[in-house]
Amino acid sequence: MASGAVTHPIDLVKVRMQLYGSTLDGARHAGSAGVAPKAPPGMMRTGYLVVKHEGAFGLYKGLSASLMRQASFIGTKFGAYDLLKSAVPKDADGGLSFWKMTLCGLGAGAIGAAVGNPADLAMVRMQADGRLPKELRRNYRHGGEALARVVREEGVLALWRGCAPTVNRAMIVTASQMAVYDKSKAVILKESGAKDGLAVQTGASFIAGVVAALTSNPIDLAKSRLMTMKPDAEGRMPYSGTMDCIVKTARSEGVGALYKGLVPTAARQVPLNMVRFISVEAMKKLLANID
Secondary structure, rough: HHHHHHHHHHHHHHHHHOOOOOHHHHOOOOOOOOOOOOOOOOOOHHHHHHHHHHHHHHHOOOOHHHHHHHHHHHHHHHHHHHHHHHHOOOOOOOOOHHHHHHHHHHOOOOOOOOHHHHHHHHHHHHHHHHHHHHHOOOOOOHHHHHHHHHEEEEEEEHHOOOHHHHHHHHHHHHHHHHHHHHHHHHHHHHHOOOOOOOHHHHHHHHHHHHHHHHHHHHHHHHHHHHHHHHOOOOOOOOOOOOHHHHHHHHHOOHHHHHOOHHHHHHHHHHHHOOOOOHHHHHHHHHHHHHH
16 A cells, blocks of 8 residues: 555556557547647656646545555455465475466466456546546546445446456566566575665565566556446447457557556556565564564
């Protein structure tokens, strides 16, 4: 939750950039202006448009849902990762090889995403709302109301809309984050001779954040578009699933469009992972001392 609160404005900008040029509502919108410029706005331009049209607090739209997501999704995947690591047979040296840690990360990501998808959906919708014309905005007041209205207006199963790309993304991101963090930390400790502490944890989390951003962006883009899509006048959805969204995006906007929002994704993933892993390490140490 601490890491989510720190990086939420960057995450909102990333979502707005990923939705630029999508078929949402049959129109193209950029930032919050409601009119598409000639070229997709960059990270700073998108952030400026949000502040200009929605105020500084516009950067924190969806924060309550983000905190719900961090508590459910991220909390579950961290716990599941440690449980899966303890269940996997150890190597001869008593540790786990990189491929085993990667498998644990894939499993933990899938479990966390399935649990946290409702909060993730609420967060993405609240972040994207400001880019729509006023008459099309959902205007959720907070994460709890968003979940209640989705159930009331669209049915319970709608809470898991976009679950497939969420699971796919979470598996990739978690495997990247967890396995790369553990491996990087082990290598840094071995090669540098340093003690496990803030410097080592910061270095390992930095590497994990960069890898996670590069591997997850196309699926993250599909997730954002699937979660915010609305049916057209004939009741048809613009995308039928993850691969359909990726293919249509690449076909209509170019392959490079799959990496829309990469800069804010990386700008979010790096500090997010630093705060997250350092916080988790500190909490583990604190709880171990209490026990």
